[in-house]
Amino acid sequence: MANRQDGLAQALDTEQRTVARLYDLLDVARKRAEATLREVYGRGSGAGTRQAMVEREALASEQARRLAQLNAVERGLCFGRVDDGSGLRTYIGRIGLRDERHESVLIDWRAPAARPFYVATATDPGGLVRRRHLHLKDRVVVGIDDEVFDLERMSEGDRRTLVGEAALLAALRRGRTGRMGDVVATIQTEQDRVIRAGLQGALVVQGGPGTGKTVAALHRAAYLLYTHRDTLERRGVLVVGPNPMFLRYIGQVLPALGETQVVMTTVGEMFPGVRATASDTPAAAVVKGDPRMAEVVAEAVRLRQRVPERELVVELDGLRLRVPHETCARLRERARAVRLPHNMARKLFVTELLKELARAEARALEESLHIEELVIEGEPELSEPLDLEGDLDDLDVELASARLWGEPEVRRALDELWPDLTPQRLVAELLASPETLWAASPPGLDWQLLTRPVEAEWTDGDVPLLDEAAELLGEDDSARRVAARLAEEEQAEELLYASEVLTTTGLAEAGVFDRADVLAERHADDGTGLTTADRAVADRTWAYGHVIVDEAQELSPMAWRMIMRRVPAKSLTVVGDLAQTGSAAGARTWGEVLDPYLEGRWREERLLVNYRTPVEIMRLAADVLRAYAPGQEPPESVREGGAEPRAVRLPVSGLPELVAAELAALRAELGTDGETGPGTGNPETGSGGTGGGTGTGAGSGGGAGVGEGRLGVVTPDARHAEVAALFPRGDLDAPVVVLTVTQAKGLEFDAVVVVDPAGILGQSPMGGQDLYVAVTRATRRLTVMHEGELPPVLSRLA
Ligand SMILES: Nc1ncnc2c1ncn2[C@@H]1O[C@H](COP(=O)(O)OP(=O)(O)OP(=O)(O)O)[C@@H](O)[C@H]1O
Numbered sequence: 001m002a003n004r005q006d007g008l009a010q011a012l013d014t015e016q017r018t019v020a021r022l023y024d025l026l027d028v029a030r031k032r033a034e035a036t037l038r039e040v041y042g043r044g045s046g047a048g049t050r051q052a053m054v055e056r057e058a059l060a061s062e063q064a065r066r067l068a069q070l071n072a073v074e075r076g077l078c079f080g081r082v083d084d085g086s087g088l089r090t091y092i093g094r095i096g097l098r099d100e101r102h103e104s105v106l107i108d109w110r111a112p113a114a115r116p117f118y119v120a121t122a123t124d125p126g127g128l129v130r131r132r133h134l135h136l137k138d139r140v141v142v143g144i145d146d147e148v149f150d151l152e153r154m155s156e157g158d159r160r161t162l163v164g165e166a167a168l169l170a171a172l173r174r175g176r177t178g179r180m181g182d183v184v185a186t187i188q189t190e191q192d193r194v195i196r197a198g199l200q201g202a203l204v205v206q207g208g209p210g211t212g213k214t215v216a217a218l219h220r221a222a223y224l225l226y227t228h229r230d231t232l233e234r235r236g237v238l239v240v241g242p243n244p245m246f247l248r249y250i251g252q253v254l255p256a257l258g259e260t261q262v263v264m265t266t267v268g269e270m271f272p273g274v275r276a277t278a279s280d281t282p283a284a285a286v287v288k289g290d291p292r293m294a295e296v297v298a299e300a301v302r303l304r305q306r307v308p309e310r311e312l313v314v315e316l317d318g319l320r321l322r323v324p325h326e327t328c329a330r331l332r333e334r335a336r337a338v339r340l341p342h343n344m345a346r347k348l349f350v351t352e353l354l355k356e357l358a359r360a361e362a363r364a365l366e367e368s369l370h371i372e373e374l375v376i377e378g379e380p381e382l383s384e385p386l387d388l389e390g391d392l393d394d395l396d397v398e399l400a401s402a403r404l405w406g407e408p409e410v411r412r413a414l415d416e417l418w419p420d421l422t423p424q425r426l427v428a429e430l431l432a433s434p435e436t437l438w439a440a441s442p443p444g445l446d447w448q449l450l451t452r453p454v455e456a457e458w459t460d461g462d463v464p465l466l467d468e469a470a471e472l473l474g475e476d477d478s479a480r481r482v483a484a485r486l487a488e489e490e491q492a493e494e495l496l497y498a499s500e501v502l503t504t505t506g507l508a509e510a511g512v513f514d515r516a517d518v519l520a521e522r523h524a525d526d527g528t529g530l531t532t533a534d535r536a537v538a539d540r541t542w543a544y545g546h547v548i549v550d551e552a553q554e555l556s557p558m559a560w561r562m563i564m565r566r567v568p569a570k571s572l573t574v575v576g577d578l579a580q581t582g583s584a585a586g587a588r589t590w591g592e593v594l595d596p597y598l599e600g601r602w603r604e605e606r607l608l609v610n611y612r613t614p615v616e617i618m619r620l621a622a623d624v625l626r627a628y629a630p631g632q633e634p635p636e637s638v639r640e641g642g643a644e645p646r647a648v649r650l651p652v653s654g655l656p657e658l659v660a661a662e663l664a665a666l667r668a669e670l671g672t673d674g675e676t677g678p679g680t681g682n683p684e685t686g687s688g689g690t691g692g693g694t695g696t697g698a699g700s701g702g703g704a705g706v707g708e709g710r711l712g713v714v715t716p717d718a719r720h721a722e723v724a725a726l727f728p729r730g731d732l733d734a735p736v737v738v739l740t741v742t743q744a745k746g747l748e749f750d751a752v753v754v755v756d757p758a759g760i761l762g763q764s765p766m767g768g769q770d771l772y773v774a775v776t777r778a779t780r781r782l783t784v785m786h787e788g789e790l791p792p793v794l795s796r797l798a
Pocket of ligand 1: 183186187188191207208209210211212213214215216577580611612745746747748776
């Protein structure tokens with residue numbers, strides 16, 4: 001025993017020396033980046049061409065970005081080591097570092113050389129004899145976990161240093177922080193396959209609750225940006241999540257990994273300038289998500305291209321300008337035939353119709369002259385009838401057209417026939433008009449479910465319709481382009497000013513980092529001061545280099561159309577669980593949603609191990625799954641030994657007391673766990689507080705707020721307000737959060753109280769799936785609160 005203790009102390013000592021050296025190198029790298037930054041600013045801003053200024057900004061931006069990255073990796077810089085049979089040790093960390101001789105001493109986790117750390121297994125160790133997990137608190141090595149693949153090939157000394165509780169389980173024992181952390185230290189082999197899959201093509205990641213789909217998808221984003229930096233920095237990566245709450249939950253993961261070129265959004269936010277705040281009934285959501293809605297929108301656009309029944313008549317200064325129905329119809333066909341979007345084709349229609357109006361004006365004038373039988377004194381009487389129309393040459397017509405364009409009466413008439421439309425106006429007016437809906441809908445579509453007042457707020461289901469409309473209408477984006485150019489110029493000036501301030505005031509350390517953060521956001525290539533992400537977000541037609549869709553089972557066919565437009569190269573990661581589909585408009589199979597675009601050219605990886613929900617809770621969840629999604633298999637849990645889930649019959653007014661008791665029980669549990677940290681028994685407690693900042697989550701450096709514990713109360717939609725009113729308002733970081741099932745999707749809590757399971761089951765045709773989602777959110781404790789009878793599917797709790 002004494003020997004083993006000595007061996008461990010020795011191992012800790014050795015690792016400490018290595019780690020200290022790595023931090024020294026990190027410090028050196030930071031100083032270098034700071035010095036370069038200082039030097040760049042020191043060159044002054046007044047002198048030089050615009051070209052020189054742009055280059056200077058680009059260099060500064062690159063260095064600032066580097067600095068931001070070096071700062072982001074402070075916690076848990078190095079978390080692993082692999083030994084091969086020849087005695088070679090390779091250290092794995094959040095970033096790659098080289099020593100003074102330019103030799104690689106720390107391998108970035110995304111680099112190919114780091115792969116063995118993630119893929120070695122007992123049956124296929126890939127030449128490794130040992131994998132070691134290092135646990136750091138600040139810059140100190142506080143724990144070591146070893147997995148030995150080949151004891152025979154280890155030296156006696158090394159054998160004495162073997163230490164080990166599985167790093168993964170240690171990571172999983174932490175209390176939740178309310179934010180997702182990164183898991184670079186404990187990525188599992190099956191997840192590694194997902195993370196490092198090639199950039200090309202579409203990959204579906206199907207897996208039950210808690211199998212690490214989200215975590216793997218986000219690490220994949222970081223991996224792809226690292227491996228295909230050139231392409232993806234220019235084009236960006238889009239991550240689509242189910243709701244803003246979820247985006248806040250995962251929002252910390254990528255910055256902690258040092259990546260800032262990722263746009264995170266929801267379907268409801270994907271149309272610039274629109275934010276979906278209302279929701280549809282399940283039945284309306286199904287109709288809005290139906291792929292036939294593309295035809296409805298297209299028909300709605302066509303219906304706005306009108307011709308007058310008999311003739312167009314415009315009254316102007318006492319004259320009646322008439323254009324016959326046939327002429328208007330011919331012009332409409334001609335404008336449609338160019339196959340341009342509506343607003344572009346309008347230009348053609350309007351130009352031609354103005355010419356017709358110019359001729360009509362000449363005709364009307366001629367007629368009026370005839371009528372008045374105008375005889376001008378001293379002039380010979382007209383022997384020939386007037387032919388003002390025939391006398392018009394092209395230039396006359398053009399001039400007359402321009403004049404007519406300025407007449408409000410004429411404008412009104414043109415707008416009536418072929419209006420300039422925004423997507424918002426088209427869709428709002430469509431949904432507010434039963435006549436148009438009826439006329440635009442194919443037979444069999446329940447358009448009656450869609451009607452709503454014209455001023456109603458947007459829903460998630462409306463956004464793909466707006467996007468569809470924008471495609472068909474086309475944007476006259478000249479005003480937007482001018483505005484964007486002005487904004488860019490303004491930003492460049494601000495940057496210049498800020499640099500001058502920095503140069504004159506000197507670069508205080510804190511100032512460097514503040515500035516670095518700002519600069520790191522800026523794009524190095526174009527000198528405009530906008531990041532790829534900034535530009536992508538503002539541009540509906542932006543083509544991303546890669547798109548990751550999380551909780552992808554929720555998306556309707558119309559939402560898929562919108563997403564596919566954003567990624568013409570069809571480089572996609574689609575992450576979800578068909579057993580958790582809560583939206584009635586969502587997916588039943590992956591083929592059904594993807595084949596229309598990919599024709600079978602997608603592959604699927606399955607994640608089968610649940611890292612969140614303990615065995616005890618999963619048994620109950622499996623009952624729900626069997627009842628409501630009989631074809632689906634629940635994942636296998638790695639956690640066990642937790643509390644058995646229980647049911648409590650109570651009125652809602654008793655909830656605060658129940659929640660307080662659950663929280664106390666949880667804290668007692670976490671408090672105990674907090675005493676027994678991973679590895680050597682050293683706790684890694686309390687270093688991360690509330691999970692803001694760069695919470696490093698699993699096994700690599702604290703940040704989990706152990707001992708606090710978070711509890712989620714999950715309610716049916718209809719009872720959310722009533723339940724939420726019983727608790728002080730809490731966001732994700734608060735100890736108690738009240739959520740609907742939709743909001744809770746993708747999130748997790750140490751303890752969960754599910755309120756009114758019958759209400760959840762009955763709230764939509766997908767109520768069974770909703771209940772499955774609700775009961776799989778807990779990492780430790782689950783309580784079901786019911787007022788009436790417990791639904792039979794939960795009879796295990798009776
Ligand atoms: N390799 C790992 N190491 C440590 N923790 C992990 C690992 N994989 C997953 N986890 C943890 O398991 C939990 C569940 O992961 P995640 O939320 O990604 O699952 P999911 O498959 O997206 O779940 P859901 O379908 O319910 O949204 C998270 O706390 C995550 O940090």
